[in-house]
Amino acid sequence: MPENEPAQKKIGVYLCRCGGNIGDVIDLQAVADSLKRENVIVNIQDYLCSSAGQEKIKNDIEKGKTDRALIGSCSPKLHLETFRSMAKNAGLNPSLLEITNIREQASWVHDKESKESVNSKARGLIKGAVARISSIEALVPLEKKLVDRTLVVGGGIAGITTALELADGHEVMLIEKQPYLGGHMIGLSKTFPTLDCSQCILTPKMVAVHNHPGITMLTQTEVADVKGSAGDYSITLKHSPRYVDIKKCISCGACARKCPSGAIFLPFAQAVPQAYMIDMSKCKNCGACVKVCPRDAIDLDAKETTSSVSVGAVAIATGFEPINPSFIEEYNYPAPNLLTAVQFEEMLSAKSKTGMRLQKADGTFPDRVAFVLCAGSRDFTGRGKKYCSKVCCIYSQKQAQLVKKMKEDAEAWIFYIDMRSAGRRFEEFYHHTQEKGVNYVRGKVAEIIPQKDSTLMVQYEDTNLGMKGREIFDMVVLCPALVPSAGTKELADKLGVPLGDDGFVEEKHVKLDPVNTLNQSVFAAGCVLGPKDIHDSVTEGISAAHKVSQFLGKGMILIPPEKPMILECNGCGDCVKACPYNALALEGGKAVLSPLACTGCGVCVPACPIKGIEIRNFTRNQLKTQLKAILGEGPGVIVFIDPYAYAAADIAGVNRRQYSSLIRFVSVPSIHILDADVINAAFEHGASGVMLIEGTTDEKLTSRSDELYKKLKKDTRKHKKPLRYSHIETAQYEKLTDLLNVFAAQAGAKAEKRSRKEQADEKESAAE
């Protein structure tokens, strides 16, 4: 702690009722009263985030009543930035304003507990935070220069939009896994609610991407590895071979005419890039194409290659894929004339292999077509997906209209549970589809039985009538649940971006920050954020481009200043060896930190044999002071939690997942800053158990966690109290609350056993 700080700090504690979200559960007045002896000023407001609430804090700071502000409110992930920028405007160093979360991690998650236990938790958390804020020092964030280049991952409509919107002001690299641009949209026929054709509106955009001087477009390319940190990534890209040089190929088709096995082809007429490609599983390596090519564009020996690009921001637009419905046994997929909606669309799209004709396996037109909604969606048994895939209600009506348009007397049936065609112009579309004579049946299809003549029998209950029914169809179209495309998880892990429990990228804020991720330099757009239609994907693409532009426009990125400080050094080099990011080096026999390379993970803290390293504002003493104050308000379980797992606890709060009110979270930048000193202090101050919860997916850290846990367990054994480590990613909030409950019960039982034993011992010694 710097010594030149004034001895008497003026701490202002501001508590928020959050309407009734906090105030109805926690007795804030009692919390305020409990702080009387602490020599702080306390203020309670209905909505601290409102202008009146912020004004109050601002006034206190400006009038010199407060020089450190503690806010008890919702999660800091929501409003910390808001409050800190207010503090900065009022002339207070933003790092001297902190938030204690008493909503997502207290008032929302302890419904089933007694009022007193929730109140004592709130008092403990606030007192701990007061103790902490009086011990911290004012820090200034570090600045790092941004690389003004953006990598857009995914060349569907969302990625194309992001790239085009961004490219006029910033350099863009757009990569796509497939050999052509367009994503799923290029495989669509007509688009709802206007019935204009997909390629008519998409191909001009694909060509624009291809021709834009600010966009480097790479197909058959994926992210292989990510190095560096926010604002300055070095990304390794992997390129699968096409065997045809895109720049040389003029699509003359000479090669395809000569190929004896149909291995060389143009993906489809409007494909961008306009170049042939080879399917090596069909190629006989005869070399006929190589000889005939007038541009010498073909190389049959091409291999997978890699390249590297440095970027300041990444936009993920990797989209969706349909779930394979074969796990739904009663639907008997795959079978002749039983398709997914994606296959139905492709038959009528630019990618069509039937000349854009709707046909059965035998080549004839299906006279009776059924659309089966919610195939694998809205399922809470673990068999399918919980969520509604949002677009199926409306696209199945469009597909039904197409059937009727192609043959007026053909029958189209839609089996639905709830007809969800909400949105501008969608109810009108529903109405129009009804006018066209499409049959609607309210009921989830129970069985689809393929018949010997390749028709399909569909069995269902018409739930409006309460009657069971059976129909024979020529074609049945399943509308499968839409899931994040394969590889989403791997990419997100590489970029340090948490996913939700549904596998889609987690937004920074569900409503207010919909295209930001929890990594400040990574953005997302389109179906990787959840199933949606073209309109919404485009809207998000434009939003993401704006957010990236805003981010890069600052030119600098602020790096959290909570870095290690080297107080004492004997030059042993242990910390240098331990640092996973090569941020420490020995210079003149002493360890020296390069702050920009450092992520503040704190591995060096317990590594130092003379305890000479501390993380600023998370020093051993600061943590111990906080623990003592928290546990002074009654026993509890101390849970050290890193920012990724903290986000999981917030999601648990938003979903009102209940857990024991004994749980007291202590937020740390990483669990690796902890050593036995701190854990022992927690036990000494009365913690009935300690948990370390880590959410980061950074392997450089998680690979060390087991070792850390074993060491801590050994060094804290004397207390005979439970210590546990768990890896919980942001998506696993349900697992988190289950774990918290189990551990709180275990710790409680153990504590009870111990106190009974102590009582027995006391009696025994009294008897003696």
Add this chain to the structure above:
Amino acid sequence: MRKETILPESKDTAFRDLIIKSPGGEKIPTCMQCGICAGSCPVSHEMDYTPRQLVRMIQLGLRKEVLNSNTVWICTTCFSCSVRCPRGIHPTELMETLKPIAMSEGIRNKNAKFDNVFSDVIKKNGRASEFLLISKYSLSEPGMIKQAPFGFSLFSKGKLPLSVDKMEDTGELDAIFKLGEKTEEKAETKTNPGKKETGEKENAEPETEK
């Protein structure tokens, strides 16, 4: 079928809560009425209310309609509904929860009677006997007299043998039935407090329905 109007007083929230708290009942409030249970059921066309409608009536607490319906007695316990329900509801288990309640309420519709006769025959002989089944059931259900010509024609073709097949040792079977009765007793003691609550809570019902 005459249909009643659903009124605040026709709802029995205590009954609803009792069923929801019974094993496998906790997911009943999440039913979205998709009808895959009824569509999968091989005998739902014989039921006066399909399994889906039964679940809906429980959500509303329509005690009288639920307990008097023939649904629980028609169910063949094939489990198709339970396996396919996307909300994890177990209609098959629900039927087993409702049967003893209906019995303890003294509900004796023809399907319940058939169920009783059938289990009596099994209890005594260990095996089903068409002859015993039909004759005993006809005694308790007068409407069966209309089926007499059909019975004679079955008999004349040797499809209704008079001989009664019996298990050699019914000891183990007796033990199973005793165990069943014990469980039933437990279920009954559980339902009784529910009955009392019904009376007390009647006035509060409209409010809880909001």
